[in-house]
Amino acid sequence: MGDxxxxxxxxxxxPGILQNKESYRSAIxxxxxxxxxxxxxxxxLTEYSKQNHIEYKGNVFGKDRSVSIRCDLASRSSGAPCxxxxxxxxxxxxxxxxxxxxxxxxxxxxxxxxxxSVRSRRQQPxxxxxxxxxxxxxxxxxxxxxxxxxxGVSTGAGIPDFRSPGGMYGTLNPSxxxxxxxxxxxxxxxxxxxxxxxxxMGNQLPYLEVRRPFILGTAEHRWKATLSHWFLSFLHxxxxxxxxxxxxxxxxxxxxxxxxxxxxxxHGSVGIVKxxxxxxxxxLADFCRDVRANIKDIYxxxxxxxxxxxxxxxxxxxxxxxxxxxxxxxxxxxxxxFSCAAADTPTADLLIVAGTSLVVQPANQLVQxxxxxxxxxxxNKERVGMDLxxxxxxxxxxxxxxxxxxxEADDTFMxxxxxxxxxxxxxxxxxxxx
Numbered sequence: 001m002g003d004x005x006x007x008x009x010x011x012x013x014x015p016g017i018l019q020n021k022e023s024y025r026s027a028i029x030x031x032x033x034x035x036x037x038x039x040x041x042x043x044x045l046t047e048y049s050k051q052n053h054i055e056y057k058g059n060v061f062g063k064d065r066s067v068s069i070r071c072d073l074a075s076r077s078s079g080a081p082c083x084x085x086x087x088x089x090x091x092x093x094x095x096x097x098x099x100x101x102x103x104x105x106x107x108x109x110x111x112x113x114x115x116x117s118v119r120s121r122r123q124q125p126x127x128x129x130x131x132x133x134x135x136x137x138x139x140x141x142x143x144x145x146x147x148x149x150x151x152g153v154s155t156g157a158g159i160p161d162f163r164s165p166g167g168m169y170g171t172l173n174p175s176x177x178x179x180x181x182x183x184x185x186x187x188x189x190x191x192x193x194x195x196x197x198x199x200x201m202g203n204q205l206p207y208l209e210v211r212r213p214f215i216l217g218t219a220e221h222r223w224k225a226t227l228s229h230w231f232l233s234f235l236h237x238x239x240x241x242x243x244x245x246x247x248x249x250x251x252x253x254x255x256x257x258x259x260x261x262x263x264x265x266x267h268g269s270v271g272i273v274k275x276x277x278x279x280x281x282x283x284l285a286d287f288c289r290d291v292r293a294n295i296k297d298i299y300x301x302x303x304x305x306x307x308x309x310x311x312x313x314x315x316x317x318x319x320x321x322x323x324x325x326x327x328x329x330x331x332x333x334x335x336x337x338f339s340c341a342a343a344d345t346p347t348a349d350l351l352i353v354a355g356t357s358l359v360v361q362p363a364n365q366l367v368q369x370x371x372x373x374x375x376x377x378x379x380n381k382e383r384v385g386m387d388l389x390x391x392x393x394x395x396x397x398x399x400x401x402x403x404x405x406x407x408e409a410d411d412t413f414m415x416x417x418x419x420x421x422x423x424x425x426x427x428x429x430x431x432x433x434x
Contacts, residue, residue: 133350145240145350148364150357152408153228154355179203183206187206200328215270219271230432244262245341268325272284275321276322278314278316356384373401378404
């Protein structure tokens, strides 16, 4: 493991390890930990020597609960704090950290003091509004932007969101769905049961009936990327976009010029079809053919749809568990989300959160995983994320870093485009907008 005699001061910087109902600040304030590498690592982590730092990586808390410790060489020799990141927010809890082999744990300083000193050293928007964000982006101090998007960025394309009035959950009518009385009762109580794994594994039809027009429309490219999607593409063009984490399954981000490797489809995509049981993949065109022939239209728009639904079996295992490769409630997120988040959040200079209610974990933990000094721009029709520590009506003088742009995502990003002087960029893509 190399030299393990020096103590590493580990600043816990993974607020996602706490469940929503727990308080991040009260749980980790003053938990600036001092311990030797041997005390924490034992044989669980692997050492990687880099040019300017050493990294220790491995699964300390069990499968898929990866820890990454970055220790700059200068910090190692001086005893300054190193930083530890949990690569799977929402799974590892603080109590696991405090009980997993941390013998000789001592409290040495306050995380609040450290956060203040880091914040004072970093550039911040001078005003907590869109003009301040635009000036910050243009200042050259903002070099790495990460973005978390939800259904609100796609409503301009004609795709309804989930939770707003008129969205999928608000208009769901369980009486029209092919389901048992018990399943209908569950969907009546909570419409999200239609995309819950245990229900799908027992009955494939509610998911496919509710998603039928969306599945077919996406395959037919019925919807186009919106102004919001293209604004994020402009960030990439300017060398500012580090990563786009999208909770949307519509695939509209891929219509822009953002490279696929910079897009993390947090909840999967309708464009790929796999069996939920055996993971066998089938061509989208073949699946859509079966959807047209087997799944009824509960919305009454397709006269050619069958009057009753029948299951679509997987050609490999013959189970009725074939569906678009979207993440159901109760299923794990793609590994890509956790690995990218662990790499991106420590160095982000700006987090943009657009068109999401911030109620779905662990994607919503990105707002807590960025540095305390990282400004956060919230673009939404209503205030969200207060339980995650987002502060509204704050001030720069009071140390606030959150900017709320209330309204439709397209309107906000158009205004921000103008403030940045990027209007000319729309000239070449205006014919590709909805």
